[in-house]
Amino acid sequence: MTDQTSNQMWGGRFAAGPDAIMEAINASIGFDKRMAAQDIAGSRAHAAMLAATGVITDNDAEAIREGLLTVLSEIEMGKFEYSTALEDIHMNVEARLKALIGEPAGRLHTGRSRNDQVATDFKLWVRDQFDAAEKGLLALIAALVDQAEAGADWVMPGFTHLQTAQPVTWGHHMMAYVEMFGRDLSRVRDARARMNESPLGSAALAGTSFPIDREMTASALGFDRPTANSLDAVSDRDFALEFLSTASICAMHLSRFAEELVIWSSAQFRFVTLSDRFSTGSSIMPQKKNPDAAELIRAKVGRIFGANTALMMVMKGLPLAYSKDMQEDKEQVFDAADNWMLALAAMEGMVKDMTGNRESLAAAAGSGFSTATDLADWMVRVLKVPFRDAHHVTGALVAMAESRGCDLPDLSLADMQGVHAGITADIFTVLGVENSVNSRMSYGGTAPAQVRAQVIRWKEILNG
Numbered sequence: 001m002t003d004q005t006s007n008q009m010w011g012g013r014f015a016a017g018p019d020a021i022m023e024a025i026n027a028s029i030g031f032d033k034r035m036a037a038q039d040i041a042g043s044r045a046h047a048a049m050l051a052a053t054g055v056i057t058d059n060d061a062e063a064i065r066e067g068l069l070t071v072l073s074e075i076e077m078g079k080f081e082y083s084t085a086l087e088d089i090h091m092n093v094e095a096r097l098k099a100l101i102g103e104p105a106g107r108l109h110t111g112r113s114r115n116d117q118v119a120t121d122f123k124l125w126v127r128d129q130f131d132a133a134e135k136g137l138l139a140l141i142a143a144l145v146d147q148a149e150a151g152a153d154w155v156m157p158g159f160t161h162l163q164t165a166q167p168v169t170w171g172h173h174m175m176a177y178v179e180m181f182g183r184d185l186s187r188v189r190d191a192r193a194r195m196n197e198s199p200l201g202s203a204a205l206a207g208t209s210f211p212i213d214r215e216m217t218a219s220a221l222g223f224d225r226p227t228a229n230s231l232d233a234v235s236d237r238d239f240a241l242e243f244l245s246t247a248s249i250c251a252m253h254l255s256r257f258a259e260e261l262v263i264w265s266s267a268q269f270r271f272v273t274l275s276d277r278f279s280t281g282s283s284i285m286p287q288k289k290n291p292d293a294a295e296l297i298r299a300k301v302g303r304i305f306g307a308n309t310a311l312m313m314v315m316k317g318l319p320l321a322y323s324k325d326m327q328e329d330k331e332q333v334f335d336a337a338d339n340w341m342l343a344l345a346a347m348e349g350m351v352k353d354m355t356g357n358r359e360s361l362a363a364a365a366g367s368g369f370s371t372a373t374d375l376a377d378w379m380v381r382v383l384k385v386p387f388r389d390a391h392h393v394t395g396a397l398v399a400m401a402e403s404r405g406c407d408l409p410d411l412s413l414a415d416m417q418g419v420h421a422g423i424t425a426d427i428f429t430v431l432g433v434e435n436s437v438n439s440r441m442s443y444g445g446t447a448p449a450q451v452r453a454q455v456i457r458w459k460e461i462l463n464g
Contacts, residue, residue, distance in 0.1 A: 026324075027084040029092055031331050036080075038124035039089050040072045042117060042200060045220035047108055053211050055111060060104040067101040068093075090117050111212045113204035115234040115322045120200040122330065124221065126243050129337045130192040136344035137185045137250070141178055142462055143351040148174035149455045153448035155433045156271065156361035157370055166373050167365045167433040170356050171451035177257055178458055184250040191246050195239035198223035202230035205321035235321040237311065237329050244308035244333060247340045251301040254343050258298040261350065265291045270360040275353035278346065293346050300339045307332035365433045369398045369408055374430045374439070383422045393420045 044065055051061035071093055074080040086092045091114075098105035151170030158168035198218035201208065207230045214226035227233035264271035265279075278293035311332045314325055372394050379390035396419050401408050409431040416423045429435055440446045444454075 023084055026087060028088045028327050028330070029082050029084055029086065031334060032089045032118075032121075033075075033082055033092070034334060035121045035125050035330075036075045036089055036093065037072065038121040038128075039093055039117070040068050041124065041221065042120045042217075043093070043108060044068050045217045046112060046200060048220065049213050049216045050107070050110060050210075052216060053213050055210050055212070056104075056107045060107050063101045063104040064097070064108050067097045067105065070100055071096050088114075088118075089121070090114055111203065111208045111210035112201065113234070115204050116199045116202040116230075119202070119234050120198060120221070122237075122333075123195060123199065123239060126240055126333065126337075127192060127195065127222075129243065129333075129341075130188050130195075132337075132341055133188050133247070133250070133344065134185065134192075136341060136348065137181055137188065138462065140344055140348040140351065141181050141185065141458065143348050144174045144178045144181070145455055145458050145462070147351060147354075147356070148172075148178065148451060151356050151358070152451040152455065153437075154356060154358050154361055155365040155437055157364045157367065158446070164364075164367060164370050167370050167436045168446040169437050169448055169451055170358075170361060171448065171455070172437075172446040175451060175454050175458075177253070178454075180253045181250070182458075182461075184246070184253060187246045187249065191239070191242045193224075195242065196222075196224045197227045197233075198225070199227050199233035202227060202233040205231050205234055231321050235318070235323075235326075237315055237326060240329055240333050241308070241311055241315070244304070244311060244336055247304050247336050248301070248308045251304040251340060251343060254347055255298045255301040257347065258294040261294040261354070262291050262298070265289075265294075269364070270357055271364070273355045273357060274350060275355075277353055278350045293350055297343045297346055300343045303339050304336045307336035362433070366407060366409075369401065371408055371431045371433060371436050372398055374436045375408060375427065378427055378430045379420070379423070382424075382426065383420075385420075385422070 047056070047061045047064040047068075050056040051058050071080070074096070080092075080096065082092055083095070086095055094105060094108065097108065148171040151174070154170035155167050156170050156173065157164045158166050158173070198214065198221055200217045200221070201212050201214040218224070218226045261272065261274065263269055265274050274289075274291055274294070276289075279289045279291055311329055314328045314332075318325055375397065376387065376390040376394040379385040379393065380387050383390075385393070397408060397411065397416060400415060400419070401411055404411075409428065413423070413425055413427075416427065430439065437446050438448065441450060444450065
C-alpha cells in the first residue's frame with residue numbers, strides 16, 4: 001500500500017502517510033507540556049545526585065543546572081518551541097538542553113528512563129493538585145462554617161424524599177456539608193500521603209547498575225521516601241486513580257449542594273438569594289435570574305466521573321511493566337483537575353455571597369406537618385405510649401388537620417383528645433418549630449446549641 005493510498009484511507013486528515021499518523025498517535029507533547037516545571041525539577045534533582053555520587057562531574061552538573069533553568073525561563077516566558085516530532089515534554093526539554101549546553105546534556109539521562117521520569121513528573125503534578133484541592137476545600141469549609149454560625153438558630157424545613165420531614169436549622173444544614181467536605185479533605189490528605197514516594201531511579205523497570213542515591217533525589221523533590229519496587233514504580237497509576245476517585249466523591253458532594261441551591265433559589269422556594277456574580281439573566285425573559293454557576297458545578301461531576309472510569313479502563317488489562325497505553329493517563333487527570341478546582345472555587349464564591357432568606361425559611365419550616373414526629377415523641381415520653389401506637393395517633397391527627405386545611409398546632413385540645421384522651425395542653429409546647437429544633441439536643445442534632453458547638457469545633461480544626 002502506498003503512502004498516497006494510506007492517506008486516502010485516513011480521509012485526508014494527514015499530510016503524509018503512515019509516518020504522520022504514527023507521529024500523531026504517538027506524540028503527547030500537546031498535553032504533557034503541562035508537566036514542564038515538574039520535569040525540570042526532577043531533572044535538576046537527578047543531575048545533582050549524579051554529581052554527588054560521582055557518576056557525572058560537578059562541571060557537567062552545573063552546566064545541566066544552568067541549562068535547565070534557561071529552558072524553564074523560556075517556557076515560563078512563552079518562548080519555548082515545542083516539537084511533536086520529539087514526542088513528549090521530556091524529549092523536548094532534553095533536546096533544547098543539548099542545543100544550549102552541548103555534550104553534558106547527554107549525560108543527564110544516565111541512571112534513569114523515560115518510564116521513571118514520567119512517573120515522577122506525573123506524581124509531582126498530581127501532588128500539586130492535591131495541595132490545590134486541600135486549599136480549595138479549606139476555603140469552602142470556612143465559608144460554610146460562617147454561614148452556619150450566622151444562621152445557627154434560623155429554622156427551616158428538613159427534607160426526606162424532598163418532602164417536609166422535621167424542622168431543622170439553617171446552621172445544621174450548612175454543617176452537614178461541612179462534614180461532607182471535611183471527609184473529602186481527609187481523603188485528599190490521606191491520598192497525598194500515600195502517593196508521596198519517589199519513582200525516580202527505578203529506570204525502565206529493573207532499577208540501574210549506576211551507584212545512584214534514590215534517597216537523595218526523593219528528599220530533594222519533597223517525597224517521603226523512594227518507591228520500594230522498581231517494577232511497581234513505573235507501571236502503576238493508582239495515585240492518579242486515587243486522585244480521580246477522591247475528586248469524584250467530592251464532585252458528587254458539590255453536585256448535591258449545587259442541586260439544592262438551584263431548588264432553593266427558585267421562585268417556588270425563595271430559601272436563598274444568590275449574588276449577581278454567580279447568576280445570569282435570560283436573553284428573552286427579563287424577570288429571570290438563573291443559578292448558572294450552580295448548574296455548571298452540577299454538570300462538572302460528569303466529566304470527573306468520566307475521567308475516573310476512563311483511566312480505570314486504560315489500566316485494567318495492562319501486564320507489568322510499562323505499556324504505551326499509559327500515555328492516555330494524563331489528559332483524563334488534567335481535565336478532571338481543572339474542573340474540580342474550578343467547581344470548588346465557584347462553590348466557595350456562591351456560599352460566601354449567598355443570603356439565606358430567614359422569613360421564607362421559617363414560613364416553610366412550619367408547613368407540611370413538620371412537627372408530627374415531635375407530637376409522637378411527646379406521647380411516648382409523657383404518656384408512655386408505645387411508639388407504634390403514638391405513630392398511629394399522630395397519623396390520625398395529621399389526617400384531621402389536612403382535611404380541615406390547617407396545621408397540627410391549629411387543632412384544638414378537644415380535637416386531639418377526641419383521638420387520644422390522654423393528650424394534655426402540654427402538647428402545644430412541642431408543636432412549634434422553635435420548640436422542635438431546640439429540643440433536638442442529642443450530639444450532632446439540629447438544636448442551635450449543638451450547631452454552635454460544631455461551629456466552634458470546626459473553627460478550631462481550621463485554625464489548628
